[in-house]
Amino acid sequence: MKFKLPFNKKQPQPINEAPKESLVRVASASDHFIQSIQNATNNPADLIIKLVPPNLTLIYIDNLVDIETLNNDIIANLQNKPHETLEEIEIAMSIPEIQHSNLLKETVESMVNGSVLIHVEGYSQVLLANIATRESRALSAPENESQVIGTQVGFNESLSTNISLIRRYIVSPELCNEKFKIGTRTNTSISLLYMNGIANDQMVNTLRQRITDLYIDELLDSAVLAEMIDDNSLSVFPQMLLTERPDRFCDAILDGKVGILVDGSSMAIIAPQSFTEFFQSQEDQNLRWQIATFLRLLRLTAFFLSVYLTPFYVAAVTFHYEVIPQAFLVPLSESRALVPFPPIFEALLLEFIIELLREAGARLPTKIGQTIGIVGGIVIGTAAVQAGITSNILLIIIALSALASFTSPSYMMGNVIRLIRFPIIILAGFWGFYGIMLAFCFILIHLLRQTSLGAPYMSPFYPPRMKEMRDSIVRMPIPLTAKRPALTRPKDKNKFKPQPVKPKKS
Known part of the structure; x- marks a missing residue:
């Protein structure tokens, strides 16, 4: 491992944090309980407090709970009906997920996750009825990993849906x-x-240890998590694959690989991943x-063309x-007779213009972005x-290099191709073919x-595994791919019987 995040370092606690805050218990009096919840949450405007006769207090955060379930299954079953114990209240409600808690911190954390707090006067314990509802977009086809043959559904931002x-x-x-x-x-669920x-x-x-040892304030997307738990965060090459395809x-x-889903992100993480797998598409399994x-x-050839074609011209x-x-x-x-600039400046200028057009087209609305990209380029x-x-x-070489960079199925690897082209052009402009070979050897x-x-990133080429090489660049026929890849070191090495089924003669 070339770069390590401080996974095992114990982070110092803030000086002003109250000691044993997690051990503060729930107040038995309703007035004190309401006041403690307001203090713990800074009394936000969407904190709803309802008094249900004769002796119940309901507290929840608006827009986080299902109002229909709250009215029909909780308030309607508890209103004007005296219950002596918490067990009787739990039986009266038709809610599948109900927990008991007597700790204030646990109670507040459950409430901000979509639970309704049900407090009974005189009890130092609270019922947590989970009726959370979260807005999420409907399932749709993947935008960045589209394919013709295969399923046409992708992940969305809901963890439970994924x-x-x-x-x-x-x-x-x-x-x-x-x-x-x-x-x-953020208390993000993964x-x-x-x-x-x-x-x-x-x-x-x-992977479990790297996740549990993380100490961060916020986690809003899976790409951030992938960068924090990969083997070398200083490398420009991604070591974990981000995909929006459930298949x-x-x-x-x-x-035999391990996957991670992050609540609020439509991209899933897959690890470990080899270099050649970033140029493989899921549609490859569905084609002959x-x-x-x-x-x-074609994709691997496009990778080398996109990276080395312009530097070769400059050199x-x-x-x-x-x-x-x-x-x-x-x-x-x-x-070149009328061009006043040296080839290196000419190439860097055109590459910079191409990147400007590409970035402008990506940030503008879809229809305008396509128009800007085509008309602006011409x-x-x-x-x-x-x-x-x-x-x-x-100009033809630059356009061909830019077109070849779009053939990578992985958006992360496509960005790498766009970036490493610039230093190779600079080396080619100063040292010619020697500079290109220097960049090639360094990469x-x-x-x-x-x-x-x-796991080795260049598997199966380094360390060399002859049997694995045939199914990395070449997609072997499915009857010949009975074994799982050695990259993952799986317990069960066979997917199916290695012997193909032979047709019986009639």
Whole structure:
């Protein structure tokens, strides 16, 4: 591990924090109980306090509870009906999830999560009726990982809805779901999911420890959590996959990987992950293996084109004219005759303009963003060539490199391709092919030293596993993929019987 967050450091508590705050008990008198709840929550405007005769007090936060359930199943069953014990009150309500608590801190935490506090005069104990309701958008097709063949549903921001989607795919009691609370201010719920009997215990324990040792104020998205618990947070390359597809998530879980869902985020985390898996799409499993193999090779070729095509042009035009074919020298010289800038400045300028257009198109509304991207690219490109700022050949190369960067199925890896292109262009402009080889060796060494949840990032190429290589770049026929990937070190190594079923002769 190259960079470690202070997982095991015990964070100092604030000096002004009251000692043993978690041991403060609930007041038996209703007036004192109401006052303690108001003080603990700073008496917000949406704190609702209802007195239900003859001796009940209901406290909840507006917009966090289901009002229809509150009126029909709680207030209607308790109003004007004397109950002597808390057990009688619990029986009178038709609420499936009811807990008892005599601690003030636990009571307040349950209330901000959507529970109704039911306090009886004279009792130093509270009933917590969980009738939480949370607004969430309806299920829709994934926007960033669209595919033609396969399911057309993606995760949304509701944790319970996302878990139900996974349960719909994996109908097995072996699916383990561990829940945690992260963030001292946000109390964000996250779920750690894995298959018992398949997932490696060491990987599960490592991920569980990293989650429990986190001490942060807020957690609002899964991308933040992935960066905080990965092996090397200083690396530009992602070590954990973010996906919005439940079928891809379940496929990874069944391969022995570990998944994390964050409440309020539509992206799920999958770990461990190898470098080549970022160029694989879930649609590859639904296509014929010949077509899927061609698409994988196309994506990897596009990766190298996007990263090295522009630096190769800069190095060749600046230092190495001998590598340019003789028939191509004349049109290249004519296109650069009116350009006053050196190739490195010309290439960086065009790359910067392309990134500006891409960022502007992403931030504007959809219809306007598409128009700005197309019209802006055509107008600026044509005007730049006519004004002599750039050559038309470099403009074609820059456009091809930008187009190739969009072929990566992972948005995180696509951003990496966009970023590492700039330093390679600078090295090519100063040292030619030697600078390109220096950048290539640096990136390769960095990738070989990288790990994902303790597993080698460049698996199966380093360490070399010949049997695994055939199903990394090449998508093998499904009957030949009986074994789970060795990257996850699964307990159960076989998905199905390795021997294919042979048709019987009639």
